[in-house]
Amino acid sequence: MGNPRVIYWFRTDLRLHDSPALKAALDLNPDVLWPIFTWDPHYVYRAKGGVNRWQYLFDCQNDLSESITKLNPKSKLFVVREAPQTVMPKLFKAWKVTHLVFEKDTDSYGRERDKVVVDLAKKAGVKVISPYGRTLWDSDDLVVQNGGKPTMSITQLQAAGKKVGKIPRPLPAPKHLPDPGDMPLDFGLESPDPKPDVNAPLRDGKDQAYTSLAGPKGDFAIETLEELGFPAATTPHRGGETRALKALEHIIADEEYAATFQKPKTSPAAFRPQSTTLLSPHLHFGSLSVRLFYWRVQDLVDKYKGASSPPESLTGQLLFRDMYFAAQAAIGSPFVQTLNNPYVRFVPWHLPSKAEAGTETGTNAASGAYHVDTPQADQWFQRWKHGVTGFPWIDALMRQLRAEGWIHHLGRHAVACFLTRGGCYVHWERGADVFEELLLDHEPACNAGNWQWLSCTAFFAQYYRCYSPVAFGQKWDKEGALIRHYVPELKDLDQKYIYEPWKAPRAALDKAGVKVEGDGLGERRKGTYPEPMLDFGERRGVCIAAIKTAYSIGLHGNDQQVKDGTWRKLFEDAGEAEMEQFEGSDHDDDGEFADDAEQEARKGAGKRGAAKQGPMDKHVKRLKA
DNA sequence: GAACAGGTTGTTGTG
DNA sequence: CCACAACAACCTGTT
Incomplete structure (x- = not known):
């Protein structure tokens, strides 16, 4: 019955550059390819996520969708608003899908969810391909090479990585994408139970995340903060692959910075610009490939005299990331x-x-109840x-x-x-x-x-x-610039007392227009800053x-x-x-x-x-x- | 088995 | 400005 009809399931790999999973999908030479994203109630209701992160996700999705459309005007990122565990079998049938391709997940919820979806695909006769792409090495391979044990130190990680093999070189972005096929939705929407909703306190409007499968206009549109009932975001940091690639090139362009980077020597008090790369959110959403990051830095380091080396160097930071992923994969x-x-x-x-308070029932602390x-x-x-x-x-x-x-x-x-x-x-x-x-x-x-x-x-x-x-703060920032910016009630306080306002004499406080009083909780009086809550x-x-x-x-x-x-x-x-x-x-x-x-x-x-x-x-x- | 070195990222005081 | 020791002293891995 003709060539493959492929669902490419985007999750936390919101990019086109260096995606082994996307390459695997295109290598099938499909007739049709649907780039989809499924709306997952786990993240909407059960996992904590602030407004800023939701905005970042939507940034990534919008950027990705535009990039897809540039490759094929008929295509985009199609958002399906139902849990993957329930909607996938319906899509397999309605769209006559032959293959499901996605990047292997790393966190335990994602892995459990994917196991369910893979089983459903098997039952529906749909072939699944899911290469790793989120880490330098496949975390499961690292665990095997570490004797089946979690990597609990950077030396263990490095030894295991050496045994697994060379970190793959980044792949180019695809030059074209197949058309999406028809997308009939001749089935009902299965709305999730919105309770318990750990994000309820963050919402100031009505949650309309799951009103219809293809969104309010029926066009598989990307969601908005309003639809989740969230207020506007407050962060200046924005997402998307386009921004990620630009930020990476900017970092690599400063060869001395990138090649001699030593984490312990970067200042935690620096902001605008910060002293580190700020690429971690891009790695989280997959809008930047970790291997692309790695090799752009490593190629520079290889030709640079006097470069820093792991674990302090830039690539060392990425090794720590893989260490935690592999520890989690084992445990x-x-x-x-x-x-x-x-x-x-x-x-x-x-x-x-x-769950830990004295009974053996309960297996996780994810609810946040304490x-x-x-x-x-x-x-x-x-x-x-x-x-x-x-x-x-x-x-x-x-x-x-x-x-x-x-x-x-x-x-x-x-x-x-x-x-x-x-x-x-x-x-x-x-x-x-x-x-x-x-x-x-x-x-x-x-x-x-x-x-x-x-x-x-x-x-x-x-x-x-x-x-x-x-x-610790004084070591980096004698003047207290970080404090003055984020704790504006202290912005005019003498440098001598900026880290310890409770020691300031009345004259200094009066001059700065601030009083040190109260515990900071509830309504705080204007022009006051709380007393220290403990004796350090x-x-x-x-x-x-x-x-x-x-x-x-x-x-x-x-x-x-x-x-x-x-x-x-x-x-x-x-x-x-x-x-x-x-x-x-x-x-x-x-x-x-x-x-x-x-x-x-x-x-x-x-x-x-x-x-x-x-x-x-x-x-x-x-x-x- | 004992001794020792190393562990990305502490603080304070001395020389 | 730096280096170094004391503080009270952990773990793991190597020799």
């Missing part, structure tokens, strides 16, 4: 959480995920999340993240360390939840892996190396001691004690005072949450007793009951 869905993850250390952080073990920790978390911690460096970064969807990698280090092991002792999964919502470049594997790294629960263990919310020096000591205890106990996410809650006894016996408190638990017998001073007294002369004697209660105030 599977528990990779993004503590529970059931054999490679993540168990630490009894505050605000644990609901147990408020102490109101104090939740207040710290809320203040961190909204950029009102009272530490200007932290607040500037968190506000930049919220408004723009991107902050420098070392800025992410600073805020992540502060939330977890370097201040608040709040669970890294809470921080990962916030990054998941706000980052344009959010990648489940990289996000989880980096949070594990920074919280010293996997990949990295030197927990005594702690970022100061004051000194004290908290640093408390956290290091608590993590030392957790290390010595040595539990991991898959240990029985972690699943059944008996870990608690081990930590009590070790005299751990910072651990989670639960209503009705032994540590909470009066029905109220114990404050730290009380816990300290209870703990008695534990092995860390002497070091922690002193003014904890002065710094960590009890909230009103």
